[in-house]
Amino acid sequence: MERTELAKNYLNDYVGRLTDILNQIDPEKLGQVITTFIEAFKSGNTIYVVGNGGSAATASHMQADFRFFVRYFSKFRPKIIALTDNVPMITAIGNDNNFDDVFVEQMRGQFTSGDVLIAISASGNSPNLVKAAEFANELGGTTIAFVGFLGGRLNEISKVPLYTPNPKGDYGPIEDVHMILNHIIVNYLATDEEFLALT
Template sequence: MGNSEKTKNYLENYRKKLDEILEQIDATVLTQVIDVMIAAFKSKNTIYVVGNGGSAATASHMQADFSFFVRYFTKFRPNIIALTDNVPIITAVGNDTSFDDIFVEQMRGRFKPNDVLIAISASGNSPNLVKAVEYANSIGGNTIAFIGFLGGKLKDLAKVPLYTPNPKGDYGPIEDIHMILNHVIVNYLSTDEEFLALTEN
């Protein structure tokens, strides 16, 4: 089998993995995610996004999409912050206290009741995400988790867990799906009448 055929077969198998995960997305839960975000935008609350590694990149991408795409195509200015992006604070907290605290320390004194925390994780078990979700819940925040594998602790901790199972350790496809979910939400909101009504205010 030539390299071209091997590549073609691998690509097809990878596509099938993505299709299998996409088919497992619960549209009802995705609607809950969107509703929580719209409610936060309506009430002028802030949405915070966190993740590690590839999921940190997705968190930053989500902030970029909402900051640029939504602002570019509407008059609305959504308040969404990726806590993955302040490298000095992350390294200071990680060095001086614990890497497990890099997100929760940024939330203290800033995160308010009815603010939203979106935690993105393949495993759902990252200690720094677990602590952040626990903190958000403790002060009356709304918590959302994008999770894969077996769901992990975030499946039970998050108020709205968007769980799409996939084989443990197979990071690529689940991280791809989380990025797709970001794009689905952003593009959906750009056509949603309720959301667009906010842009006129």
Template sequence: MNNLDEIFSESQSGGDYARRYISYLSELLRSLDVEAVEKTIEVFQKARSDGKTIFFVGNGGSAATCSHFAEDLAYGTWTQGKRPFRGLSLADNAAYLTAVANDECYENVFVGQLRNLLNKGDVLVAISASGNSPNVIKAVEYANSNGGITIGMTGFDGGKLKGICHHCCHIRTAKGAYGPVEDIHLVLDHIISTYLMYMLRKE
């Protein structure tokens, strides 16, 4: 059983389930490796100063987090007269994604875009709760082999992703706890993006 199975089985009502879920999220937040978060911030700041692009890849709920994170980074931090962050989600171009999936294979939907877009020194943020999504793994391997800097955001036991990224924000949970992992990944987006927004305003 994962933690949500236990939370549900012990809950007496919807409200009780909500309280237990919130308590579990609080535990996960307290367990965050803030040094990994700080390293991610440093990598993003260097990418900005060097004029590099920060790409995001993920599937399903993680794809939605990619879109949200890229928007928060590129527009949410935007400050008049300051060099912007270049953030782009590779989960958003339906025509490109389906063309690659149809003509090649689904595992190449992100690599197919990186072949055209990735430059040396660019950053790839790979978001996957399991850490084992084949198309995400291939994207990281491609970036690693072509001068990219890779950051993983994962859950469960970290999967393969944890071991192949240069840096990783890992939310350790029971296998299958997708919701809580995705919740924390979005919190990481807001922690990182709001910090960078305030730093730009301070410059």
């Protein structure tokens, strides 16, 4: 079989796996996530985003979209911080303390009641994300989790878990879905009257 045909078969298989996950998105949970965002924006609270590896890139991408892309349809600038972006801070904490603390240490003295933490993870079990979510819950924040596989610990402890099951170890499609969720949310805001009324 020629490589073109093999690639076509793999493409169809991958798209099928991706579609299966997208079809499992719970509209009610998605609505809760969007409502949480808008309420935080209205009250002047900050949204913090965390993740590891490819999910760290999604966290950074989310910050860019919410801080810059929204300018195309709104003058409002949301307060959103990707705790994945400060490499000196992350390496200092990881080297001098523990990698499990790289996010929670950045939250100390900064995260307050009413703030929101979004933890993005394929497995939902990354210790540094779980620790950050537990800390946010203790301070009266709202925790949102974008998780796949079996949901993991984040699915259990997050106040608004957006869990889309997929086979354990199949990272590509679930990471794609988490990026798509980011794009769905930020593009939806362009149609939301309550968000568009913010100044």
